[in-house]
Amino acid sequence: MVDKINVVLIYGSVRDGRYCDTVAKWARTQIDAHKGFSLEIVDPAELTLPVKMTRNENGDLDQLKNRIGNADAFVIVTPEYNHGYPAALKHLIDSVYGEWQAKPVAFVSYGAASGGLRAVEQLRQVFAELHIASMRNTVSFANVWEQFDEHGRLYAPERPEKAMDMMLAQLHWWAAALKTAREQTPYDVIAN
């Protein structure tokens, strides 16, 4: 019997007026409704994570490493910028290394025509390098501004809720399996 899975939801956008707040709020509600998770938020807009880091000044890096290290699973909420994912998200990902390993990640994406799916496919490549298992199923919102009303409620919630349920079920399965595996056999000795 595995305890609750610690899932960290990571915001992909740091843009002023970002739509990420609306989509992430919806995703948070869905995760909260799933009784198997306890949820933490990592928002790069609230972290001091300078691109140029010096030995003495690393901003919130230690805090970030602890939070990623304590997680069992991740949900990334990301938009698409120029057929990729935002630079702030890449910087956050690259700032941490071993703490990501042997854990699963799932994606909620949004954007214009593609619903952020091109950003997700790029993220799969990046996370493979970090020994992370990415979930096959995704949740995506095309033309995101047409999907939510001014209170952040979906006009047509049924399909995205069903998609999120399935994706979270997969995330929970992998997170529980990998948590047990990490406890039985440390992964870092074979990670290089």
Ligand SMILES: Cc1cc2nc3c(=O)[nH]c(=O)nc-3n(C[C@H](O)[C@H](O)[C@H](O)COP(=O)(O)O)c2cc1C
């Ligand atoms: C710099 C920039 C580039 C964008 N490029 C794309 C794109 O390639 N494909 C797409 O579907 N949407 C694109 N968009 C639209 C965004 O996905 C949409 O505006 C989304 O709301 C941005 O997320 P945010 O509001 O949380 O920052 C772009 C937006 C910006 C600001």
